Amino acid sequence: MKDNHLKKSIWVFHLNTGSCNGCDIEILDALTPYFDVERFGIKLVASPRHADVVLLTGPITVKTLPMVINALKAVPRPRYVLAIGACAVGGGIWYDTYSVIGGVKEFKKILEEHGVEIDKIVYVPGCPARPEAIIYGVALLLGLVKEKVSKEVVIIGEGSHH
Amino acid sequence: MADSVEETKRNLEEMVNVLKKYADNIEFVERVGLIVRVKKERLREVSRFVHDILDSYFRTMAAVDERPINNTFAAYYVFGKDEMGLNIIIETHTDPLDPEIPSISDLVPAADWYELEAWDLLGIKFTGRRLYRFILPDEWPEGLYPLRKDVDYNLRPVKPLARKASKQAPAGPRIPFGPYHPALHEPEYFELFVEGEKVVDVRYNGFHVHRGIEKLAESPRFTYQKVPFLAERICGICGFVHSVSYTMSVERAAKIDVPERAEYIRSIILEVERLHSHLLWIGVACHLLGYDAGFMHSWRIREKVMVLSELLTGSRKTYGINLVGGVRKDINKDKIQAIMNTLKYIKEEFSKLVEVIAHVPQIVKRATGTGILPRDDARKLSVVGPVARGSGLNRDVRKDYPYAAYPYVSFKVPVYSEGDNLARLFVRIDEVFESINILEQLLDKIPQGPIFAEKIEVPEGVIGIGNVEAPRGEAIHVTITGKGRPYRWRVRAPTYQNIPALKIMLKDAPLADAPLTIASIDPCFSCTDRLLVIDLKTGKAVKKTMEEIIKKKKVN
Numbered sequence A: 001m002k003d004n005h006l007k008k009s010i011w012v013f014h015l016n017t018g019s020c021n022g023c024d025i026e027i028l029d030a031l032t033p034y035f036d037v038e039r040f041g042i043k044l045v046a047s048p049r050h051a052d053v054v055l056l057t058g059p060i061t062v063k064t065l066p067m068v069i070n071a072l073k074a075v076p077r078p079r080y081v082l083a084i085g086a087c088a089v090g091g092g093i094w095y096d097t098y099s100v101i102g103g104v105k106e107f108k109k110i111l112e113e114h115g116v117e118i119d120k121i122v123y124v125p126g127c128p129a130r131p132e133a134i135i136y137g138v139a140l141l142l143g144l145v146k147e148k149v150s151k152e153v154v155i156i157g158e159g160s161h162h
Numbered sequence B: 001m002a003d004s005v006e007e008t009k010r011n012l013e014e015m016v017n018v019l020k021k022y023a024d025n026i027e028f029v030e031r032v033g034l035i036v037r038v039k040k041e042r043l044r045e046v047s048r049f050v051h052d053i054l055d056s057y058f059r060t061m062a063a064v065d066e067r068p069i070n071n072t073f074a075a076y077y078v079f080g081k082d083e084m085g086l087n088i089i090i091e092t093h094t095d096p097l098d099p100e101i102p103s104i105s106d107l108v109p110a111a112d113w114y115e116l117e118a119w120d121l122l123g124i125k126f127t128g129r130r131l132y133r134f135i136l137p138d139e140w141p142e143g144l145y146p147l148r149k150d151v152d153y154n155l156r157p158v159k160p161l162a163r164k165a166s167k168q169a170p171a172g173p174r175i176p177f178g179p180y181h182p183a184l185h186e187p188e189y190f191e192l193f194v195e196g197e198k199v200v201d202v203r204y205n206g207f208h209v210h211r212g213i214e215k216l217a218e219s220p221r222f223t224y225q226k227v228p229f230l231a232e233r234i235c236g237i238c239g240f241v242h243s244v245s246y247t248m249s250v251e252r253a254a255k256i257d258v259p260e261r262a263e264y265i266r267s268i269i270l271e272v273e274r275l276h277s278h279l280l281w282i283g284v285a286c287h288l289l290g291y292d293a294g295f296m297h298s299w300r301i302r303e304k305v306m307v308l309s310e311l312l313t314g315s316r317k318t319y320g321i322n323l324v325g326g327v328r329k330d331i332n333k334d335k336i337q338a339i340m341n342t343l344k345y346i347k348e349e350f351s352k353l354v355e356v357i358a359h360v361p362q363i364v365k366r367a368t369g370t371g372i373l374p375r376d377d378a379r380k381l382s383v384v385g386p387v388a389r390g391s392g393l394n395r396d397v398r399k400d401y402p403y404a405a406y407p408y409v410s411f412k413v414p415v416y417s418e419g420d421n422l423a424r425l426f427v428r429i430d431e432v433f434e435s436i437n438i439l440e441q442l443l444d445k446i447p448q449g450p451i452f453a454e455k456i457e458v459p460e461g462v463i464g465i466g467n468v469e470a471p472r473g474e475a476i477h478v479t480i481t482g483k484g485r486p487y488r489w490r491v492r493a494p495t496y497q498n499i500p501a502l503k504i505m506l507k508d509a510p511l512a513d514a515p516l517t518i519a520s521i522d523p524c525f526s527c528t529d530r531l532l533v534i535d536l537k538t539g540k541a542v543k544k545t546m547e548e549i550i551k552k553k554k555v556n
Helices: A022-031 A064-076 A085-090 A103-111 A133-140 B002-019 B040-053 B107-122 B212-216 B228-234 B238-254 B260-288 B292-313 B335-357 B359-368 B375-380 B385-390 B421-445 B494-506 B512-518 B539-551
Strands: A011-016 A044-045 A051-059 A080-086 A118-124 B025-029 B034-035 B057-065 B073-082 B088-095 B101-102 B125-127 B174-175 B188-194 B198-205 B463-470 B475-482 B486-492
Touching: A011 A022, A011 A064, A022 A051, A022 A080, A022 A133, A022 B292, A044 B040, A051 A064, A051 A085, A051 A133, A064 A103, A080 A085, A080 A133, A080 B107, A085 A103, A085 A118, A118 A133, B002 B034, B002 B040, B002 B088, B034 B421, B040 B073, B040 B101, B057 B107, B057 B475, B057 B486, B073 B107, B073 B475, B073 B539, B088 B101, B107 B125, B107 B494, B188 B512, B198 B212, B198 B494, B198 B512, B212 B228, B212 B486, B228 B486, B238 B260, B238 B463, B238 B475, B238 B486, B260 B292, B260 B335, B260 B385, B260 B421, B260 B512, B335 B421, B359 B421, B375 B494, B385 B421, B385 B475, B385 B494, B421 B463, B421 B512, B475 B494, B494 B512
Parallel strands: A011 A044, A011 A051, A051 A080, A080 A118, B034 B088, B101 B125
Antiparallel strands: B025 B034, B057 B073, B073 B088, B174 B188, B188 B198, B463 B475, B475 B486
């Protein structure tokens, strides 16, 4: 998939859906002097309406779900999501408990029911995901590096599954 | 020390003599504390005596479904007598069909949340107070209590669909703060009620990050040695705190002796974690005050601690090295040298940063006199950690209930009496230097020997308490052992104890100070919300409750 939409600096919105803070802190870490992604023009914004990419962390708890859907709806198209950490990728250690919705597979179904289309999801596994991995994920999204495992990238609505 | 041991013994005897009047049975269990078994009718008397007359803090309460064992619901109220390092556990049982226990939240304000939680998750009715849905979501079926043993851990009765966002709101101007707010890095919802620029009331609608951890640990997916990996994931900042609290609770219940070297390694990692957490917080506080240079510098220094964590544990997040009985990774000479080098760097760089921060007018001015928590309120709510120490309470679990290798080192506990945001900032700054001091002593004294206990056998049906001074305050875990895995595991994180204090700090203060004040307790919602989701039915009712809580009135 060619990304003509994200040629310039990208703005990211951080969406914590019930994460333990591990990945969230690594996201902040990537913004601070050691990794300093701001030098690539990557900037954290306070509203999903300003975002090019959503950094989604956490297993999506029942409680956050409505707000997560609202936040994703507010993101202008094309809607890109970076699913960061084991929880966001597949529900993590709580994949089957009573209060989370159970990973991306279930989440995609719910999004479809609500008519929220996601144009591209890139998965960044890890517990927590390392700052380097998060930056690599962004590079993958921008097409700066090649996908090494094709199954890592799921394009919703085009029939492929992870 | 000998004198104080004698004195403690004498005090303990006196205490037991008085408590005998109330209790059916009193038992002193080594490494755990004094277990006082009372009939529920006498619970209020005993609680009042222990809390007011013995002047002990309320630490936690674990409600347990014991129907499969003795056909009752049980509640274990844990009070702590800090000066003696003694836990006083009040145990009471109630009827299996219609569980009712008299509420003590008017006598012990800190018990408020615990009762609501036990009502919501176990269906124990606390009489003499108003009960409402606290943790579970609105659409959760009435009469289904997830922590009861006859409910499966993976039962999902709620169809996860987006519900209507609008709720009946109280009249008057209202400022929503969250769940997604630039000043919060976690989904949490505060509603601030304002008159002009003044905050008149606060409504906290939390538990967004509830993932059902306690129930999961009881499920067949877990064993005693797997739970530490779950405990670590309670929180991404102080994960090691929770894994040590858990393992300590099991070790104390089962009387397992952990080798000294392992205790030292645990203390070392705990202090490394405190360093990174305090540097993180100081950065975030600077950011909230609009001083981003301070934020960046603090995180630049912190990054070295993360590299150190990776060297020591194999993971940037200090995950995966702790088990019941000891640790899995040893520390060698090279690593000790690496820690020393990092400490030297942090000490130099952090001293420079502190000097700058102390001279930035917007930091000092905005933090002075804002978010005040008076000492009396701090005492009543049994707050913990830097929040307690910023309000003049000398409480530190490392001193009061010694664990790991802390008895072998000497350190100061910084206490400030002002109770404002600046006091809490200073407590944390001082603690960074104290942590460095503790680490230097630990590295100097670490003994040779094994790092894992020889024999690990956990008997069934015994209680254990583990406590750790997390960067945010006391984390306390209560474990009741079962077959192959905990029968009940109750986690209480520091933020759980500190959030009720926010209502006092925010009330009558300017709106502009709210973000800093909320941040000043260093809230960690992922710890607090292991349980489900608070959702409050009507705004009006809740507002009333808040006022009632603030006025410490009995809620009917």
